[in-house]
């Protein structure tokens with residue numbers, strides 16, 4: 563490679579600078595300001611939701627959402643074993659215990675057939691995580707939740723604009739959380755949002771986000787509940803609004819890149835992507851692949867090292883929740899086997915995935931992968 567290709571970098575190609583400049587030049591740099599409300603409104607609508615509550619990052623979005631649902635000590639929350647640690651941390655922040663379900667070997671998302679075996683009288687909610695931009699089987703999850711009277715909270719941190727049977731990520735549950743970290747399809751550098759169609763939950767989110775100041779009435783500095791300061795600033799929201807204006811364009815760019823990777827690697831034995839399915843719009847946040855060393859002739863570690871030597875940046879996939887010392891110390895049950903999750907950790911990694919990647923970048927990366935195969 564002539565130049566270094568990072569695993570991901572933001573695309574800031576719209577009104578970001580104009581809106582940020584406006585926020586700074588008018589002095590509206592705190593969380594009071596028109597960009598926060600406009601970003602909340604437009605991003606929520608983008609997700610097929612009525613209400614949005616902007617916060618500082620995706621991790622606190624999850625914590626705020628769980629708090630708004632009243633989840634706390636003594637409760638259990640079901641999460642996928644194969645996820646980013648933030649999903650589990652947010653449950654721990656509330657005092658509830660995260661309970662793990664292995665990944666589905668095809669989709670890599672939570673295995674819906676294994677959820678019911680993990681439900682107890684203490685279970686209060688399920689958090690499906692739409693991994694790498696592919697949504698979970700929400701019909702199956704909704705049916706389980708209904709049978710057992712559980713809340714569903716989508717962790718849609720990686721799935722801006724993704725769809726399941728015509729429904730947008732974020733609109734298929736009681737509450738849904740997004741991250742706007744710099745590598746996300748829609749970014750504010752650091753940032754997050756909770757979206758919902760439920761007015762009561764919306765009010766509770768706003769209340770807890772802002773120190774439990776009363777939503778209406780005088781600011782007399784008397785607080786009835788313990789709240790958080792999870793507010794997003796107007797400067798950050800200015801970037802978010804500009805990004806939301808182009809969300810569909812960025813989604814198309816990621817999907818096009820994913821289609822190119824699939825095309826150029828289609829004949830390479832032992833390279834596998836998440837499945838494509840007509841019921842789903844997979845927004846390909848990251849181009850995650852798994853390598854079968856028998857078929858490819860090299861391990862994923864060898865391939866990652868080779869790509870690095872050739873100036874192509876890659877990243878490991880997550881390590882399962884059952885292997886996290888912090889969760890064991892917290893009291894989560896980390897016994898049991900999670901073979902699919904372990905398989906993904908052992909054999910998977912991300913290829914460069916920025917929206918702005920060019921076709922020639924992708925072709926060159928794929929040529930390296932083809933040339934290194936030792937089948």
Ligand SMILES: Cc1ncc(COP(=O)(O)O)c(C=O)c1O
Nearest residue numbers: 619620621646648719741742743
């Ligand atoms: C599935 C998932 N949940 C939650 C988060 C946390 O978001 P943030 O990094 O904005 O706190 C991430 C971040 O990448 C994520 O991938």
